[in-house]
Amino acid sequence: MIAGFSKLSQQEKIDYLIKERGLSHHATELLINHHHPELQETYNQFSENTISNFYLPLGIAPNFVINSKWYDLPMVTEESSVVAAAAKAAKFWSERGGFKTKVISTLKKGQLFFKADWSFYELSTLLPQIEDKLKQSVAELTTSMEKRGGGIRDIDLDQIELKTGTTYALDVYFETADAMGANFINSCLEKMGDSLHHLLQIHNPNKSVEIIMAILSNYTPDCLVECTVTCSLDELKPYAADFSAREFANRFKHAVDIATRNTSRAVTHNKGIMNGIDAVIIATGNDFRAIEAGAHAYASRNGKYASLSQAEIKDDIFSFSLCLPLAVGTIGGLTSIHPMAKIALEILGNPSAKDLMQIAAASGLANNFSAVAALVTSGIQKGHMKMHLSNILQTLGAEQDEIEQAENYFKDKQVSHSLVKAFIKSLRN
Numbered sequence: 001m002i003a004g005f006s007k008l009s010q011q012e013k014i015d016y017l018i019k020e021r022g023l024s025h026h027a028t029e030l031l032i033n034h035h036h037p038e039l040q041e042t043y044n045q046f047s048e049n050t051i052s053n054f055y056l057p058l059g060i061a062p063n064f065v066i067n068s069k070w071y072d073l074p075m076v077t078e079e080s081s082v083v084a085a086a087a088k089a090a091k092f093w094s095e096r097g098g099f100k101t102k103v104i105s106t107l108k109k110g111q112l113f114f115k116a117d118w119s120f121y122e123l124s125t126l127l128p129q130i131e132d133k134l135k136q137s138v139a140e141l142t143t144s145m146e147k148r149g150g151g152i153r154d155i156d157l158d159q160i161e162l163k164t165g166t167t168y169a170l171d172v173y174f175e176t177a178d179a180m181g182a183n184f185i186n187s188c189l190e191k192m193g194d195s196l197h198h199l200l201q202i203h204n205p206n207k208s209v210e211i212i213m214a215i216l217s218n219y220t221p222d223c224l225v226e227c228t229v230t231c232s233l234d235e236l237k238p239y240a241a242d243f244s245a246r247e248f249a250n251r252f253k254h255a256v257d258i259a260t261r262n263t264s265r266a267v268t269h270n271k272g273i274m275n276g277i278d279a280v281i282i283a284t285g286n287d288f289r290a291i292e293a294g295a296h297a298y299a300s301r302n303g304k305y306a307s308l309s310q311a312e313i314k315d316d317i318f319s320f321s322l323c324l325p326l327a328v329g330t331i332g333g334l335t336s337i338h339p340m341a342k343i344a345l346e347i348l349g350n351p352s353a354k355d356l357m358q359i360a361a362a363s364g365l366a367n368n369f370s371a372v373a374a375l376v377t378s379g380i381q382k383g384h385m386k387m388h389l390s391n392i393l394q395t396l397g398a399e400q401d402e403i404e405q406a407e408n409y410f411k412d413k414q415v416s417h418s419l420v421k422a423f424i425k426s427l428r429n
Helices: 010-021 025-033 040-044 080-094 120-137 139-147 182-203 233-239 245-261 263-283 288-298 339-347 353-375 381-395 400-412 417-428
Strands: 058-066 069-076 100-103 108-116 151-162 165-175 209-216 224-232 309-314 317-325
Touching: 010 025, 058 080, 058 339, 058 353, 069 080, 069 263, 069 339, 069 353, 080 263, 080 353, 100 353, 108 182, 120 139, 120 151, 120 165, 120 182, 139 151, 139 182, 165 182, 182 209, 224 233, 224 353, 233 245, 233 317, 245 263, 245 309, 245 317, 245 353, 263 288, 263 339, 263 353, 288 317, 317 353, 381 400, 381 417, 400 417
Parallel strands: none
Antiparallel strands: 058 069, 100 224, 108 165, 108 209, 151 165, 224 317, 309 317
């Protein structure tokens, strides 16, 4: 066991790993080489016990038309097919009206959990006073947010029956404007906890009150965005492969319908949506883990995990839509201090939080469309294996002429690491 690891310098941390974990000379060189010559101190602030940087590529998916406005989407992902799929779908739909999006709601929720010797009825009767008191207690925190159009919108009371008795929850709904708002919400909630305890004690000092915890919720079903693409059936022919456009549309809808009924398929289906969303969320310095948690919870809102997207065919018109919660921000947090996040937002035209919700949703729908289209035609592996071949060739240190010969050889053959390795070996022999 080591004590005081966090107090060691970056080099001392690396020296410790060399000594205790037998880190190789090559590994040590890589750690040092991945230090940024000018911005390392900035990057060190993003995490704890930093020894180096773990790079992921920042790519661009061009030609997104969202509500008649053109965008080039910055995407951070290690899965190369994600950017390719987004770009392909974006170009296709840009010629067919683009992505139509709208923000349905933007409320985020925080929760204050407490135990009290009060009945639910007694607390409900007192709720208007509680709401006024709690809002007053955080006035100095909410003033600035209110000037930007945000603030506290509502407070509800709920009860949770546990084996240890009843626990109450105050659900506090916030509007955080263009900020992600996590720190703002948590600060408000913690101060509200003190105020609630004081208020209930004054009303009846003979009844005990215990604040359990105060924390925002990453389940944000009141922070919703919707995205839709629409075209005539005939216009789907470029994606239909050997099928007619109508056959393709029916197969596509069938696949989406399966994802609404079958949980195992729905998980992978929704993962395809999140491929596109996460890549934009990471690029812009937002919290992709919170987004993921909220989206998957929303997919289970009706008691069974299901597809987040829906397909419809009516009067020879094909439509594909997506609705999910996306609690994002464009000011504060990492968006304001990560140099690449700031550039990504600049590429997007410095969008508002509402704009970013719609951009991310379009990216998600684009990836979902490409994935399902591939599944019901040529299969998902054709595109994946092309990217996989590139990765294998890189790990084998293939030269340009070897890469070209391998790509030509494997264009209609199965791809695996052992087969590619054998092929490169045969070339070199």
